[in-house]
Each structure stands twice: as structure tokens, then as C-alpha cells.
Amino acid sequence: MFSATTTSRLAQAATLANTAPGPRGGRLLPDRLDQPAELPVALPNWNFDEDPSSATLRSVRKLRAAVAGIWQDAHALDIDAALEGVNHLLASAGPVHVIAPEPATERTPAVLAAGQDSDVPEKTLSTSLALALAEVALAGELTRLRTCSGEDCTNAFVDLTRNRSKQFCDEANCANRAHVKAYRARQAAESSDRGDHSDHPDHSDDPDHEAESDEMSSEHGSLEDAQEKKDKAGKKKAKKGKKKK
Ligand SMILES: [Zn+2]
Structure with missing residues (x-):
């Protein structure tokens, strides 16, 4: 979808x-760019x-606010405003030109480039992010x-899935937490539908339940895959539930 360079810059x-x-x-996290010494840690x-x-x-803090x-x-799907933001960053990147990436044939798409070899790291960072966002x-x-x-999460992420279905960041277990919450809500709704808990088997002995937990904990798996598997597991469980009744 995007070049490796653009993906890594994003x-x-x-x-x-x-x-x-x-x-x-x-979790409520503090500012992790509060002191200069935090820079090399935050952006290694x-x-x-x-x-x-x-x-x-x-x-870098100004760049962070712009990004x-x-x-x-x-x-928020306000593309005009997003473009304006990208243009601000491009303006500070200086003249933008197109270059052929290495190695290139005569049909290799050119890429955007800007800046000088002598630029300081904060300038190189700003220029790189501007170019990546322009490519997007x-x-x-x-x-x-x-x-x-995710609940209590405002992390930014890039959705690189084919069908644009990614909803959760990868770094804070958010998909897992949301799936567990939805699963518990479903279980609670099913129990109250039945109105009687006495003949309902304990789910901790249910092999399907185990399988589902494993899927839920695969936080780095694609969300679509996990959702698809969960849907199947749900159907299986529904059938099983009918048999038991
Ligand atoms: Zn998150």
C-alpha cells in the first residue's frame, strides 16, 4: 500500500x-517528552x-502537536483540515522534489524528497514525517x-488492513480488553435470556471458551482474522447451546 520507508515513517x-x-x-500516562533526555528514549x-x-x-513537541x-x-474525516496540516509541515520541510528510489528502472515510481544531509535530527524527523503524510x-x-x-485509549495508529477494519492500537492490549468486555457482556445477556443459571455449564470447562481466550490474547494477529474466528466460534457455541436445550 505504502512504501516501506513511508510505512516506517508513519x-x-x-x-x-x-x-x-x-x-x-x-492507563492515564504522563507526558513522555517532558525533559530533553526523554527524546532519545521516546524516539530511539x-x-x-x-x-x-x-x-x-x-x-519536537511542536511537531508532535502538528502530527x-x-x-x-x-x-474525524475532515480531510481539508488534515491537508492544511500536511501543507504546514511540507512548508517547513522546504523545497520538495521527486527522486528515483534505489534501485530503480525507468518505470519505478519516483518518491518525494526534501531537506539536506546537514539537517539536524529534529529537522530530518519533521521533514520525513511531512513527506510520509504527503504520500498518504x-x-x-x-x-x-x-x-x-479501546476503552481509555487515544493512541494514534495507522490502519494498514486491506478492508480498513483496524480499530485498536497494537501496543496496549486494547483489542484484547475490548473483546473480553464484549464476550462478558454477551455471556451476561445470554444468562439473563435463559433466566436460569442452574443447568448452564460452567464456561471455564468449555473447550470452546479456552480456544476463544487464546484468540483474544493474540493481540498482534489481525483484528479481522480474530473477529472472523470469533464469529465462527460464536456460531458453533450457538449450535451447541441449542443441542443442550
Ligand atoms: Zn489503544
């Missing part, structure tokens, strides 16, 4: 946005000095910039 953009204080995966792939200046930190704004606009906009894929639907 992941960096989400990582940066998610250092802001707020609900993250069910970006070659910041071990002891960056507070001016560097301020630049988070683009993400929120895209998630050019591909008409800004709606892939999403915010986690």
Missing part, C-alpha cells in the same frame, strides 16, 4: 503523537543526542490515520 509519527499525556491503553530510531537541548525538545492535529482531523494524502489514504477505539 509508525514513527504515531509513536511521536502517542508520547503526549492522556489515556493510553486503559532517530539519532538524537543523548543529551539534546531544550530547543530541540521544543521543536496529532493531522491525525485527529483525518480520524497523495494516495487518498488519510482516513487510515486512526485513533484507537
Whole structure:
């Protein structure tokens, strides 16, 4: 969908946005870019000095606010606002040109480039994220910039699934927590439908229940796959329930 370079830059953009204080995966986290020394820890792939200046930190915090704004606009489907945000970042990146990636044939699509080799890390970071977000906009894929639907989580993530079905971030177990909650709600609804708990088998002995728990804990599996399996498991269980009645 996107080039490897763009995909990795988008992941960096989400990582940066998610250092802001707020609900993250069910926990209220503090600002993780509060001190200059936190920069190389928060963004380990970006070659910041071990002891960056507070001016560097301020630049990265401004970039973080800009990236988070683009993400929120895209998630809210306000594409004009998201494009405006991308244009701001592109303007500070300086002249943008197109280059052939290496190795290239005469039909290899060119990629966007900007900046100088002498740029400081915060400038390189800003330029890279601007170019990646521009590529996303050019591909008409800004709606892939999403915010986690998990309870108490506002993490930014990029939905790279074919059918745009990803709803949860990968880093905070949010899909698992949501599935467990939905599963418990279903169980509670089923019990109250039956109105009688006495002839209902304990689900902890139910092999299907075990299987479902395993699926739910595979947080790195694709959500679609997990959902599909769960739907099947649900149908199986429904059949089984009928037999028992
Ligand atoms: Zn989340």
C-alpha cells in the first residue's frame, strides 16, 4: 500500500503523537517528552543526542502537536483540515522534489524528497514525517490515520488492513480488553435470556471458551482474522447451546 520507508515513517509519527499525556491503553500516562533526555528514549530510531537541548525538545513537541492535529482531523474525516496540516509541515520541510528510489528502472515510481544531509535530527524527523503524510494524502489514504477505539485509549495508529477494519492500537492490549468486555457482556445477556443459571455449564470447562481466550490474547494477529474466528466460534457455541436445550 505504502512504501516501506513511508510505512516506517508513519509508525514513527504515531509513536511521536502517542508520547503526549492522556489515556493510553486503559492507563492515564504522563507526558513522555517532558525533559530533553526523554527524546532519545521516546524516539530511539532517530539519532538524537543523548543529551539534546531544550530547543530541540521544543521543536519536537511542536511537531508532535502538528502530527496529532493531522491525525485527529483525518480520524474525524475532515480531510481539508488534515491537508492544511500536511501543507504546514511540507512548508517547513522546504523545497520538495521527486527522486528515483534505489534501485530503480525507468518505470519505478519516483518518491518525494526534501531537506539536506546537514539537517539536524529534529529537522530530518519533521521533514520525513511531512513527506510520509504527503504520500498518504497523495494516495487518498488519510482516513487510515486512526485513533484507537479501546476503552481509555487515544493512541494514534495507522490502519494498514486491506478492508480498513483496524480499530485498536497494537501496543496496549486494547483489542484484547475490548473483546473480553464484549464476550462478558454477551455471556451476561445470554444468562439473563435463559433466566436460569442452574443447568448452564460452567464456561471455564468449555473447550470452546479456552480456544476463544487464546484468540483474544493474540493481540498482534489481525483484528479481522480474530473477529472472523470469533464469529465462527460464536456460531458453533450457538449450535451447541441449542443441542443442550
Ligand atoms: Zn489503544
